[in-house]
Amino acid sequence: MNWNDTIISITLPIDVVKYIFLLGIGLSIPIVYRVLDFLWLYFLRPSSVKRYLHGNASYAVVTGATDGIGKATAAELLTRGFNVILHGRNEAKMQRVVDELRAAVRGQEKAEKADIRYFIADAAKSGHDFAKMVAPFKGLHITVVIHNVGGSDLLPQRIDQHTEEYLTSVVNKNAFFSLFLTRALLPQLRRAAHSGPVQVLFVGSLAGDIAPPRVPLYAASKGFLQALTRGLDNDEEFFARPTGVHFTYLVVGAVHSDNHDVPMSPSLTVPTSARFARAVVEAVGCGRRRIAPYYVHAVQSYFVELVGERITDNMSAQEMGGLIKQAVKARGEK
Numbered sequence: 001m002n003w004n005d006t007i008i009s010i011t012l013p014i015d016v017v018k019y020i021f022l023l024g025i026g027l028s029i030p031i032v033y034r035v036l037d038f039l040w041l042y043f044l045r046p047s048s049v050k051r052y053l054h055g056n057a058s059y060a061v062v063t064g065a066t067d068g069i070g071k072a073t074a075a076e077l078l079t080r081g082f083n084v085i086l087h088g089r090n091e092a093k094m095q096r097v098v099d100e101l102r103a104a105v106r107g108q109e110k111a112e113k114a115d116i117r118y119f120i121a122d123a124a125k126s127g128h129d130f131a132k133m134v135a136p137f138k139g140l141h142i143t144v145v146i147h148n149v150g151g152s153d154l155l156p157q158r159i160d161q162h163t164e165e166y167l168t169s170v171v172n173k174n175a176f177f178s179l180f181l182t183r184a185l186l187p188q189l190r191r192a193a194h195s196g197p198v199q200v201l202f203v204g205s206l207a208g209d210i211a212p213p214r215v216p217l218y219a220a221s222k223g224f225l226q227a228l229t230r231g232l233d234n235d236e237e238f239f240a241r242p243t244g245v246h247f248t249y250l251v252v253g254a255v256h257s258d259n260h261d262v263p264m265s266p267s268l269t270v271p272t273s274a275r276f277a278r279a280v281v282e283a284v285g286c287g288r289r290r291i292a293p294y295y296v297h298a299v300q301s302y303f304v305e306l307v308g309e310r311i312t313d314n315m316s317a318q319e320m321g322g323l324i325k326q327a328v329k330a331r332g333e334k
């Protein structure tokens, strides 16, 4: 074998190398796109929430606003110049929260003058008259709705060990309350959309993607909200003339709240409710139907997708086991 033979024998594989190289470039385009999109979405995109301050006085509705993410989101919206309509289930607690919110924005000229209203309804119950519920707010210019109410009890029972009544209350709280409230508000939202953008956001959960054991109905209700988001957005955007009302589903990982049976300590992966609320408000007008408002949850969601079901299911089962044990102990149960 001389030099010429060697050159001939490596020219053939060079074509193969070229194709592998081109294939590599082709396959990496979606990954590069995803990384650039991530950087744009969380670190470079200009804030768009101000565009939702239109009309004479813009209102934002926040459900489940007496604690955790909802309360922090109400505070954040006030500082951004919105008037707020809050929802809770306990009037005495709501009045304390309204006082707290007013104290928190003291000294902020616009927020100090903001109108804070509220309504009380147990979201877990069936049979509400939603039209009557929103009647006091009929004349208001609502441009943002944050369906935040929801949550799951950490219980050791499987679904056949719960009553039908309990299971219905889980779905009411996590899905139907938001659906029927949206239905009651839609004509008013469409009117507000004549003067600028209007956005309805559903607070979802990573559990909607993972469906951990012992909370299948909670996960299913969040999955319902995710499909509802796309369906409603299509309804308002494509079937007839666009109405200008848009819908977004928020993917949420762990967030600290003092209201929980087992509050997780704040950390990079578990933001405080206040930190998370800033991210929620920044998601308003993001132009996506599904977004994890907090960037670390977006990375977690990506890895959940990457590692596949078996690993995720095993890990979430272990985590749920630990959380349920702690919750049972915190409630003083056996």
Ligand SMILES: NC(=O)c1ccc[n+]([C@@H]2O[C@H](COP(=O)([O-])OP(=O)(O)OC[C@H]3O[C@@H](n4cnc5c(N)ncnc54)[C@H](OP(=O)(O)O)[C@@H]3O)[C@@H](O)[C@H]2O)c1
Residues within 6 Å of the ligand: 063, 064, 065, 066, 067, 068, 069, 070, 071, 087, 088, 089, 090, 093, 121, 122, 123, 124, 125, 148, 149, 150, 151, 152, 173, 203, 204, 205, 206, 252, 253, 254, 255, 256, 257, 258, 259, 260
């Ligand atoms: N925090 C997390 O780790 C996490 C993770 C994923 C998704 N999420 C989602 O984020 C949302 C808020 O969670 P959070 O952690 O902020 O909860 P939270 O701190 O427990 O606060 C929940 C809020 O909803 C209200 N609420 C609960 N049940 C209600 C009912 N039956 N009727 C009316 N109001 C009711 C609570 O009222 P009271 O003040 O009277 O209790 C409170 O204002 C939920 O949709 C949850 O699924 C949270």
